[in-house]
Amino acid sequence: MVHSPLRLSPLALALCMVTSYSQGVELSPQVITANPLGSAQLASPSTVLEGTDLLQQQHSSLGETLNRQPGVASTWFGPGASRPIIRGLDGDRIRLLRNGVGALDASSLSYDHAVPLDPVTVERIEIVRGPAALLYGGNAIGGVVNTFDNRIPDTPIDGIQGAGELRYGGADTTRSSAGKLEAGNGAFALHVDANARQYNDLRIPGFARSAQVRDADTPGSKHRLENSDGRQDGGALGGAYHWDHGYAGLSYSRYDSNYGSVAEPGVRLDMEQDHYAFASQFRDLDGPFSSVKLDAGYTDYQHREIEEGEVHTTFKNKGYEARVEARHQPLGPVEGVLGAQVSRNEFSALGEEAFVPHTDTDTFALFLLEQWHATDRLDLSLGARMEHTRVDPDGKGNAQFAEADSASSFNAFSLSSGAVYQLDSIWSLAANLGYTERAPTFYELYANGAHVATGAYEVGDASLSKEKAFSGDLALRFDNGTHKGSVGVFYSHFRNYIGLIGTGNLREGHDHEHEGEDHDHDHDGIPEYQYQGVRARFYGIEAQDRWQLAQNRYGSFALELSGDYTRAKNLDSGEPLPRIAPLRLNSGLVWELDRWQARVDVEHAAAQHRKPANETRTDGYTTLGASVGYRFDVGHSQWLAFVRGENLTDQTVRYASSILRDIAPAPGRSVEVGLRTTF
Template structure:
C-alpha cells in the first residue's frame, strides 16, 4: 500500500509496460475493492493558515479524480472546472484561463513558487510540466489570490508534488501509470519510487509521453477561415498537420524530517519537442532545469509559531526551428524565494506575514528578436489575517505591496535602442467574509483592489513571431493595470451533497491585452497584400477600460446510496462576459456559456462516469476575430479497482468526444486553423506498491 500523505492523495502516476500486462494482470486479479480513503484538503496556495473553511472560491484535484482528468497539457486538464478554460495551440499546449483572464494575470506555481518559462509570452509556448508528475492541483479564483502578486489578479494555479518529501517515510513505496490512446495516439507512462528510514527520505520519478498528429472530424480550418483562405490554398482534412510531439523528464529529491518539520532539496529536468500548428515546418524544442529547496518548522517559541521557506531556481530555454534551422532562441532564467511566518494570535487575529523576492532574465535571440533582453526584479511584502468573530462569522483581510523593476538591454538591435527602464510600485488589498447561515448553508464574499505592473513583453514587444503568425507591438509607456474585483457565493454542504452558486465582477483601468489591427504585414512590419506568403497578423498591446462579470455554478448530489451501489449527479456551468468599457466591444478569446452534466456510478470495485458537455456559440468577439459555433460532446469513463498481492490497481477506459463533434474553443488563438480532437478512446493502468 502507498503510505498516506496529509496534504494530498498521491496519484499513482508512472511508467509501466502496456496492454499485455494489463490483460494478464486482470486475469489473475483478486476481486477486492480498494477503498478510497477520504483525506481533508489542505489548501497550501489558498490560505497559509491551513483553514478548511475558505473564504476564497477554490477548486482542487488529486488522487483518482486528477488521474482520470489528465490531459496532454495543464490547461486542458483543468478546462471545465468552474470558471476555468484553456488557451490551446494544438493538443500539447494549453495554459489555464480563469474568469476570462490569461497570460500574466494567472500565476502558475510549483509547490508555491514560480518555475520560469515563456508560456505567458505567447500561446504557442507550452507550460513545461507533465501532469503525470503532479499529485495535486489547487486553483484559487478571484481577488483572494492577490497574496501571490498583482499578476495573480485572475487567480492562481499551483501544482504540488512530493519531490521534496514533507513527511517521514519508512520503507520503500512506488507508483506506476501507463496509458495509450486518445485522438493523437498518445503513449504515456511514468514511474515513482520513494523511501526512507523515518528521518531521511528520498523521491525519484520519471515520465515519457509521445504523440502523433491529432485526428479531427473534418477540415482543420473552419468554414469561415476557408472562405478567407481562397480556393488555391490546400486544406488539411482529418488531422492537424505538425501537431505531434514528445515530452520526457524526471526528478530526484531528498529531505530530512523531524516531528516539527522538514528540510530538503530537489532537481527536475524537462525536455520537449513539438510542432507549431500554425506553421507546418516550425518545431519547438524546449528544455528546463529546476532546482528547489523547501523547509517548514512548526511549534516554534516566541511570536511566530510556524515558518515556511520555499526557494526555486529555473533555467529555461526553447528554440523555434524553422525548416531545420534555429530561427529564435528564447531563454528565461532566475529565482524566486518566499518566506511565510505564521504568528501567534494577536487578540482575536490569527495570521501570517511574508516576504517574496524574485529576479529573472528573459531574452529572445535570433531572427525573431521579439523583445529585448529584459531583467525583471520583484520584492514584495504580504500579510493575511483572519478573525473568527463568532462560530458563524469569519472575516479575513490580506494586503501586498511590491516593487517591480524592468531593465531592458537592446543587445545591438536598433529597434530596441532607447527602450526605457521602468519601475513600478504596486499595492493590493482584499477583504472577505464567510457567514454560516446554518450547519449546511453559508455565504462567502470577497472584494479587492489590485495593481499589476506590465510585463516586459507588454512593454517592449516589437517583432515577428512566425509560430503564432503574428507581428507583436508593445507599448513602452504602458502604466499599471488597476482593478477592483468582487465575488459572492452561496454554498451548501451536507455529507456527499455539495453545491455552490457564485457571481463575480471585475472592473479594470488600463487593461492590457493584444488587439488585432486587421493589417497583414511582413517580418519588417511593412503592409502586404492578402495571400502573400509568410504574411503576419499585426497585433498591438493596448490598455483599455474593461469589465468582466459572470456566474459560476457547481454541485454534486447523491441520488442513490445503498451501501453496495452509489450514484451521484453533478452539474457545472459558467459564463463570463468581458468588454471594452469605452467602445462596448467584446474582449478577445472569452469562453461562451458552458454547462456540464455528469452521472457517477459505483458498484463495489466497478465505476462509471458519463459526462455531457455543451458550449454555446460565441458571437461576441472583437471586430477582426471570427465567431465560434456551439458543440455538444459526450464522454464516458469506466474504471475497475482491484488488488493483486500487496499492490493496488486501477484500470480505466476513457472515451472523449464520442459524438465526434467539431470543437473550437473560443479561448484558443488558433481556433480557426486547429480544432480540438475528434472521437477518441484511451486505456490506462495505475498501480501502487
C-alpha cells in the same frame, strides 16, 4: 473510469440540465495551501484536484487537464501547448506555481510556448479563481494554479512506497509511462520519479480549417492536424530530512520536450528546463512567530524554434524566486501571516523571430494576511501586499529595440478582504472584495516585431502604467448530504487593462495563415497590434453541484453538474474582449459498485458570437464521454485498469478561447486505456 467529485448548486441545476465531467471540490474538507493559515474554508472560490479525480482529468498539457473546471478554459494550441485561462484572463494575469513557487518559463509570452510540466507527475492541483495577488504577486490578478509533486517530501516516509502508470490511445495515439518511488526511515525521505510521453498527429473530424477561412481550392488537411505530434520526457530526484518540529529538503527536476507548432507547418519547438528547489518549515516555535516556512527555486529554461532543421529563434529564461511566510502567535481571535517574496528572471530571445529584447526583471514584495474568527458563524480576513518591480531592457544595439533604452520601475499595492458566514448547518455565504495592481511585463513594455504564432506584429508601449482592478465575489455554498456545491457571481472592473489592440496598420513580416481571424490584406504585411491600457469589465457566474441520487445494492449513483459563463468588454471601444469562452454546461452520471466505477458525461458549449470585429465566431457543440474502471489487488499493491472515451459522437469542437480556433479544432473521437498501480 473514476469517481470525480464535482459540485454545483440547485440554482445551477435549473440553469443547466445538460453536460461534462468537471471535478471541482468547492467545499472540500481539505486544507487549501493557498491559505497559509490552514483554513479549509477559503472565502475565494477554489478547486482541488487530486487522487482519482486528477487521474480522470489528466491530459498531456496543464490547460487541457483543467479545461472542464468551472471558470477555467484552455488556450489550446494543439496537444503540445495549452495554458489555463481563468474567468477570461490569461497570460501573466494567471500565476502558475510549482509547490508554491513560480517556475520560470516562456508560456505566458506566446500561445505556442508550452508549460514545461507533464500533469502525470502532479499529485495535487489547487485552483484559486479570482484575485490571488495578495500572496503571490500582481500577476495573480486573475487567479492561481498551484501544482504539487512531493519531490521534496513534506511529511515523513517510513518504508518504501510508489506508483506507476501506463496509458495508450486517445485521438493522438498517446503512449505514456510514468513511475515514482519513495523511501524513508521516518527521518530521511527520498523521492525519485520519471515519465515519458509520445504522441502522433491529432485525429480530428473533418477539415482542420473552419468553413469561415477555408479556401475551396486549397482546403488544407482533413482528419489530421498536421505537425501536432511530439514527445516529452522528465524526471526528478529529491529528498528531505524531518524532525519533530519541521523539515528541510532539496530537489532537482528535468523536463525535455519536442513538439510541432500547428500554426507553422514544419516548425518544431525543442524545449528544456532544469529546476532546483529548496523547501523548509519550522513549527512550534517560541517567541512572536509559531512557524516559519521557506520555499525557493532556481530555473534554467530555454527552447529553440527549429524550421527545416535549422534553429531560427532561441528563447531563454533563467532566474530564481524565494518566499518566506511567518505565522505569528494568535492575538486573541486573530491569526495571521507575514511574508516576503523576492524574484529575478533574465529573459532573452535570439534569432530572426525575436520580437522582444533581452530583459532582466527584479521583484521584491511584502505581504500580510490576517484572519479573525469573529463569531461561531463568521470568519473575516484582511490582507495587503506591497510589491516593487524593476524591468531593465537591453536592446544589444539592435535598432528594432531602440526604445528599450532605460529601465522601468513600478510600485504596486493590493488589498483584499473576505468573509465566510455560516447561515445554518447547510448553507453558508462567502464574499470577497479586493483591489489589485499589476506591473506591466517586459513584452507589454518593449515588444517590437512580427510574432508568427499570433499572426501579428506586436508593439509594446514603454510608457504603460500599472494595471488596476477592483474585484468582487459572492457565493452561496451548501452541503445537506444529498447536494453539495455552490453558486456564485463575480465582477472585475479594470481601470487600465493592458490589452493587445489592433491599430488597423500593416507591417512587414511573415504572413502565416493560421490565427482564425479575418485578415483582409495581401501577403505584403501582417496586421499591427499594440499593447494599450483600456478600461475593461469582466463578470459572470459559476455553479456546481454533486447530487447523491441513490445508494443501494445496485451501487451508488450520483449526478455531477457544473456551469460557467463569462462576459468581458472593452469599455473604451465598446467591443467584447477577445477569446472569451461561451456559456458551458457540464453533467456526469457516476456509478460505483464494489470494485467497479463508471460514468457518462455530456459537455455543452454555446456558440460564441460576442467577439471583436477582427475575430471569427465559434459554433456551439455538445460532446459525449464515458469511462469505466476496475480496481483489484495483487499482493500488497493496488491496481486500477480503465478505459476512457471522449467526444464519442465525433463532433467538431473549436474553442472560442483559442487563438487557433479556425485552424486547430479540439480532438475528435478517442478511446484510451490505462493501468495504474500504487504500493
